[in-house]
Each structure stands twice: as C-alpha cells, then as structure tokens.
Amino acid sequence: MERILIADDDAGIRQLLRDFLEDEGYDVMEAETSAEVLSAVSSDGNAPALVLMDVRMPDKSGIDVLRDLSETYGNQLPFIIMTAYGSSSIAIDAMQLGAYDYITKPFDLDDVLLTIRRYFEHQTLKQQVQGLRTQFRDTDPNDYIIGNSAPMQEVYKTIGRVARSDATVLITGETGTGKELVATVLHRNSSYAGGPLVKVNCAALPETLLESELFGHEKGAFTGALNQRKGRFEMAHKGTIFLDEIGEMSLSTQKKLLRVLQEREFERVGGTVSVKVDTRVIAATNKNLAQEVRENRFREDLYYRLNVITIYLPPLRERLDDIPMLVEHFLHKHRYTAGSGPAKITPGAMRMLQEYDWPGNVRELENLIERAVVLAQGTVITEDHITFSSADQRNFVDIAARVRRGATITEVQQEVEKLMLIEALKQVEGDRVAAASLLGLDIGEFQQKLIDYGIPGEVTSMAPY
Numbered sequence: 001m002e003r004i005l006i007a008d009d010d011a012g013i014r015q016l017l018r019d020f021l022e023d024e025g026y027d028v029m030e031a032e033t034s035a036e037v038l039s040a041v042s043s044d045g046n047a048p049a050l051v052l053m054d055v056r057m058p059d060k061s062g063i064d065v066l067r068d069l070s071e072t073y074g075n076q077l078p079f080i081i082m083t084a085y086g087s088s089s090i091a092i093d094a095m096q097l098g099a100y101d102y103i104t105k106p107f108d109l110d111d112v113l114l115t116i117r118r119y120f121e122h123q124t125l126k127q128q129v130q131g132l133r134t135q136f137r138d139t140d141p142n143d144y145i146i147g148n149s150a151p152m153q154e155v156y157k158t159i160g161r162v163a164r165s166d167a168t169v170l171i172t173g174e175t176g177t178g179k180e181l182v183a184t185v186l187h188r189n190s191s192y193a194g195g196p197l198v199k200v201n202c203a204a205l206p207e208t209l210l211e212s213e214l215f216g217h218e219k220g221a222f223t224g225a226l227n228q229r230k231g232r233f234e235m236a237h238k239g240t241i242f243l244d245e246i247g248e249m250s251l252s253t254q255k256k257l258l259r260v261l262q263e264r265e266f267e268r269v270g271g272t273v274s275v276k277v278d279t280r281v282i283a284a285t286n287k288n289l290a291q292e293v294r295e296n297r298f299r300e301d302l303y304y305r306l307n308v309i310t311i312y313l314p315p316l317r318e319r320l321d322d323i324p325m326l327v328e329h330f331l332h333k334h335r336y337t338a339g340s341g342p343a344k345i346t347p348g349a350m351r352m353l354q355e356y357d358w359p360g361n362v363r364e365l366e367n368l369i370e371r372a373v374v375l376a377q378g379t380v381i382t383e384d385h386i387t388f389s390s391a392d393q394r395n396f397v398d399i400a401a402r403v404r405r406g407a408t409i410t411e412v413q414q415e416v417e418k419l420m421l422i423e424a425l426k427q428v429e430g431d432r433v434a435a436a437s438l439l440g441l442d443i444g445e446f447q448q449k450l451i452d453y454g455i456p457g458e459v460t461s462m463a464p465y
Contacts (some may be wrong), residue, residue, distance in 0.1 A: 005040050008082065009058045009449045017052065021116075034060035041069060048078070050119055052112075055083040055090060055102075064091070066097035073098070080115055082107070095380040099408060103349055104454065118347055125325050145181055146329045147322035151314040162309050163189035168261065170306045171284040173313030176363030179284040180244060182311060188242040192280045195239025200233050203245035211253050215260075217269035231268065233260060236279045237419035246306070251299060280283050281306075294399075304313035316358040317367060323354050326362060329367040336378025337358040343373045345381040352386045417455045421446075425455070429446070 004026050004334045006017045011032075018028045029048055034057045041047055055062040062081050069077055083090055085372030091182060094102050098117050103112060104277040128148065143359050145152070162169060163186050171179045182200065187197045205213055227389035232241055242250075249257070265274045283306050292298035316323070327350065331342040349372075358364055372385040399412070424435035436446035451454075 001025060001027045002049045003027040003029060003047075004116070005031055005051045005053075007028045007034075007035065007037045007051055007057065007062075008054035009033070009054065013082075015358055016109075017112070020096055020113075024113060025114075031051050033058055034065045037065055038068065038157040042308065047078075050080065050082050050100075050116065052077045052082055052116075055081050055094070063097065066094060066099055070097045078119070080119065087389070095344055095346065099373055113164050113346070120181055122324070125328050128325060130182070145178065145185060146326050147319060148325065149319040149321045151319050152322060153313060158309070158311050159185060159189070162186070162311075164191055164308075166191065168281045168308045170289075170309070171282065171309060171311045171313060172289075173284075173286065174315045174361055175222030175286045177313040177315060178362050179286075179313055180242065180312060181242075181283065183244075183282045187242075187280075188278060188390070190240065192238065196236055197240045197242065198236040199242045199244065200232050201244045203248040207250045207253065210249065212269050214253070215256065215266050215268055216275075218271040228268070233266065233277050233279055235273060237277045238279075240280045240282060243281065243283040245285060245398070246283040247285040247289060247292055247298065251297075254299045254302050258299065258305060261302075261305045285346050316361045320354050322366070324350060326365055327353065327369060330366050334366075334370040334373050337372055340378045343376055343378050343381055345372075346383070347379050348383050352383055356388065367404075399443065414453075417449070418455065421449055421453060 004021055004023075006028060007016045007030075008014050009032055014030045014032075016326075018030065021028050029040060031040060031053075037051060037053060037057075041051065053065065055061045055327075062079075062083075066077060066079060066081075073175055079099040081090070081094045081095070081099050081102040082105060083102060090102065100122065101115055107257055111378050145155070159182065169186060171182050173179055183199075184197065187193060196257075200213065202210060205371070212229070212231065214233055216229050221226050243257075256266065259432065260277075265272055265276045265279065280455055289298055289303050289307070293300045293303050308363045327345060331345065353365070353368075360367075368386065368388065369381075372381045375385040376382070376389075420439060421435070424438045425432070428434035428438065432446060432450070433443055439446065441449070
C-alpha cells in the first residue's frame with residue numbers, strides 16, 4: 001500500500017482527497033503546514049511515497065519547500081503540486097526543482113488519480129531501467145535492449161533460445177527498430193563471445209568493393225591492390241560477422257556468400273587458395289526476402305540458408321507501451337552536459353510521444369529526445385520541445401492511431417481545437433487578442449478555451465478587449 005501525504009491548509013480539501021484516495025487503496029497522511037511536510041518527508045521509516053502539496057501554504061510556499069528539499073535530496077522529489085494559479089512559470093519552477101507534475105484547482109478527482117498512478121508507474125520504470133544498468137554494469141549501456149511489452153518478450157525468448165547455438169540468424173524488421181543491437185546481444189551471449197564482432201553494412205558499399213571487403217584480396221588482384229588484404233570473414237574468425245541490409249547484396253556476391261555458409265571456406269579476390277573460417281553469421285534486412293526471391297532479386301537457396309532462425313523486431317508503433325522506458329533510457333544517455341543530471345519530461349509531452357506512429361521507429365525517438373534535451377537546456381521537456389522529424393508533422397493528428405485506441409469523435413475534435421489554440425498563440429508570439437482574432441473568436445471565448453484546455457499563455461499586447 002503506497003503512502004501519500006496530502007498537504008493543504010484547507011481541511012475540506014484534505015478530507016476530500018483522503019476519503020477518495022483511501023477508497024482507492026492508498027495509505028493517506030495529512031499536513032497543514034510546510035513545516036509538517038518537511039518533517040514528514042525527512043522522517044525515517046514513515047516518509048510518504050508521494051506528496052500532493054498546495055503551492056499556497058500558510059507558513060511557506062510549496063515552491064520554497066521544493067527548493068529547500070532539492071538542496072538536500074537533489075532534483076528527483078516525490079511531489080505533485082496543487083495550485084489554483086496555473087501559470088506556466090509555476091509549473092516549470094516546480095518541475096525544475098524536482099516535482100513530478102502539477103494539477104490545477106478546481107480539479108477532477110479522476111484526473112488526480114490518473115496523475116498519481118502515472119507517478120507510481122514512472123517510479124517502476126525508473127527502477128526497471130536502473131535494474132538494467134545494474135545487470136549490465138560491465139557492458140556499454142547502449143548495447144542492451146529496452147522494452148517490456150509482449151512483442152519484445154517474444155524477442156527476448158528467441159534470443160535466449162538461440163544465442164548459444166552456432167546457427168545462422170536472420171533479423172528482420174523496419175529501419176530503426178534496433179536490428180544491429182539484437183545482433184550485438186546475440187554475439188555477447190553466444191559461444192563466439194570471446195572473438196570479435198565484425199559488422200558490414202552491405203548497402204553502404206558498391207558491388208565492386210563489397211566482395212573484396214567480405215573476402216579480402218591478393219596483391220595485384222586489381223588496380224590499386226598493392227598488398228594482400230584480409231576480408232571481414234577472416235577478421236571474424238572465431239567470432240561473429242553481422243551482415244546488415246543483406247537484401248541489398250548483388251546476385252553474384254550472394255552466390256559466393258552461399259558457398260561460405262555451406263562450406264565455411266572461400267578464396268580471396270584474385271586468389272586460388274581456400275581460406276577456412278569458423279565464423280557465426282547473423283544477417284539483417286528491412287526487406288521481405290521471400291518477396292525478393294519471388295521477384296528474382298534474391299537467391300532462393302541463400303534465403304533458406306540464412307533463414308534458419310528468424311527474429312522479427314516489431315516497429316515501435318506496435319509496442320507503444322515501451323515508450324516511457326525508452327524515453328527514461330534516452331534521457332539518461334543524452335544529457336545536456338557531461339556533468340548534468342538527466343532532463344525530466346512532463347506527462348503531456350510523454351502523451352504526445354505515445355500518440356505518434358513513429359515511422360522512424362526507436363532511432364527516430366532517440367533523435368527526438370536528444371533534440372528535446374538541447375531545446376529544454378537539460379531541464380524539463382514540455383510539449384513545446386517535442387518536434388517530430390518533419391515540421392509538417394508537428395501539429396499532425398494521426399487519425400488512424402486515434403481510431404485504433406478507441407478515441408471518440410469529440411475527443412479528436414478537442415485535440416485539434418487545442419492544437420489550433422496553441423498554434424495561433426505561437427504565430428502571434430503569445431498575443432491572446434491577436435490569436436483570438438486569427439481563430440475568429442472573441443477574447444472571452446478564447447480565454448475560456450485556454451482555461452478549459454489548461455494552455456498557458458501571456459498577453460503580449462495591451463490592446464483593449
């Protein structure tokens with residue numbers, strides 16, 4: 001049972017929240033002053049797991065309490081701020097000082113409960129990510145797979161079954177899903193882990209160079225071949241070779257690769273002596289190789305030789321539940337400066353990430369987080385810092401994704417309306433009067449909609465209403 005502290009000088013608010021949260025199964029404490037909050041948080045053995053604190057306390061403001069605690073405990077504090085003064089400055093100040101989120105009064109109890117549940121889910125994700133770091137503390141933190149969704153559990157099961165064998169593995173999936181990462185994990189958990197992992201991007205090399213790159217060449221084999229050179233297969237002896245984008249390989253090179261897979265030997269370009277290797281082969285492609293075979297662009301015999309074991313990596317849109325954990329990982333990986341802590345992200349910004357279809361998959365998500373950290377200067381990432389790959393997509397509402405998630409027409413209409421309000425404010429640099437005019441609304445209507453949607457914005461024009 002999680003313990004929650006309700007901190008508010010209004011006894012009615014405390015009683016309302018206590019009754020509601022106790023009905024939901026939480027252990028509830030109360031505090032009337034900031035001094036009581038500070039005492040409870042620093043208590044040994046009886047400290048609350050989460051504090052819901054009003055920003056207006058009788059002896060000291062909630063922001064000042066956060067500031068005092070951040071000096072002692074750092075910027076990861078279990079606080080949700082409650083305020084009737086929902087300005088963007090209070091929200092940013094609170095979150096920069098370590099609060100998880102803020103809610104405005106008057107509040108809906110269901111929204112309060114949702115925010116609380118998100119906090120505890122966030123704590124669970126942090127623990128899982130930390131567990132991964134502990135488990136792989138002797139490994140580059142960029143070289144393990146993040147995700148607990150059902151599709152990823154199937155990936156882990158397959159890796160566990162096949163890693164120790166010497167069978168050829170074909171990894172399939174869209175660009176950006178992490179195929180190279182899976183190849184690295186397979187190698188490090190295989191009987192070939194003591195040898196090298198040699199990576200070859202078949203799409204990055206022209207056909208004239210790929211054969212020499214794979215198999216090496218003898219001195220004088222072609223113009224410019226001044227010395228004998230070992231190929232990647234020889235370099236990978238007693239280790240693993242990873243052939244990325246194998247679907248881009250020419251038919252002639254495919255024929256020579258087939259021989260290596262069958263006989264574990266080859267000749268260097270321009271050579272006559274067979275070179276034997278003991279190398280595990282892992283290949284990857286974002287193409288449908290069965291379709292490529294039907295269209296005579298890929299050898300059928302090579303396809304069956306490669307397709308001994310297949311690991312399919314799902315696109316990110318099929319495992320959206322993994323996004324919070326991935327974001328947590330990337331926030332730790334991409335810090336604003338070498339000495340700064342990880343940035344934070346607001347629940348609203350996280351929702352934007354979970355409602356996007358991610359055509360660029362995990363790679364696109366990582367790039368977006370790295371960019372958002374820079375835009376937020378390593379502090380708090382808000383919805384304004386979330387910019388998708390194309391400027392045209394920034395205010396894009398993915399109707400297909402909404403329908404899949406069961407959104408109603410009213411919910412989508414409200415989402416579009418909110419985006420229009422935000423965009424109008426941006427275009428006129430926050431001038432509410434001008435923004436209202438752009439949207440054909442009177443200023444009273446516009447102001448009310450900003451309140452309804454919880455949109456901050458400052459009046460930069462002093463024009464009369």
